Amino acid sequence: MQVPLERIVFSGEEIASRVQELGAEITRDYLDEYGPEAEAVLVNVLKGGFVFLADLVRCLEFSVVIDFLAITSYAGDGASTGGVRIMKDLTESIYRRDVLVVEDIVDTGLTLSYILRNLSSRKPRSLKVCTFLDRLSSRIVPLQVDYRCFEVGEEFVVGYGLDYGQKWRNLGYVCTLRLEEHPRSDCP
Numbered sequence: 001m002q003v004p005l006e007r008i009v010f011s012g013e014e015i016a017s018r019v020q021e022l023g024a025e026i027t028r029d030y031l032d033e034y035g036p037e038a039e040a041v042l043v044n045v046l047k048g049g050f051v052f053l054a055d056l057v058r059c060l061e062f063s064v065v066i067d068f069l070a071i072t073s074y075a076g077d078g079a080s081t082g083g084v085r086i087m088k089d090l091t092e093s094i095y096r097r098d099v100l101v102v103e104d105i106v107d108t109g110l111t112l113s114y115i116l117r118n119l120s121s122r123k124p125r126s127l128k129v130c131t132f133l134d135r136l137s138s139r140i141v142p143l144q145v146d147y148r149c150f151e152v153g154e155e156f157v158v159g160y161g162l163d164y165g166q167k168w169r170n171l172g173y174v175c176t177l178r179l180e181e182h183p184r185s186d187c188p
């Protein structure tokens, strides 16, 4: 596998250390708020969030239940102009439970604002958001991100779950690519 790497933005070591720190913070908050019986339903948004989720859950020291949501954007050139629809729904009921949405990246915020509206209507006891990357400069919809690993700039990044044409999610670090050598049409 030859990665058309341009620049490493977050190394594997940086990520591991930050995820551990964030996991400890989340653990403290949930145990403080809900006591030793604390339990969160972690709602992971496919596909990009799966790597972060896998690392994060192993840094949480209270009871967690994992569930997955798959969504797709439509009617427009991506989530930034179109709508969002659920392709795979949760299997768990979240009624009166403490829900933590785990995302790989919050960009415009359109996807997450839809997800939060949808999940809120199921009346969870609490609903919080944890994202690996937060691209605050692209935000269109204001929303509260409770936990973030890193803020990221405008640059297009891949790795640690994030893709380009569905590729590069398996990289253990986050990087930019030399995209001129890999036009999107080359990445089915």
Ligand code: PRP
Residues within 6 Å of the ligand: 045, 046, 047, 048, 049, 079, 080, 103, 104, 105, 106, 107, 108, 109, 110, 111, 112, 162, 163
């Ligand atoms: C990414 C990410 C978020 C969304 C954020 O998903 O996982 O769900 O985009 O963008 P927004 O804040 O502008 O709405 P993507 O559509 O790339 O799908 P993927 O997770 O399968 O890669």
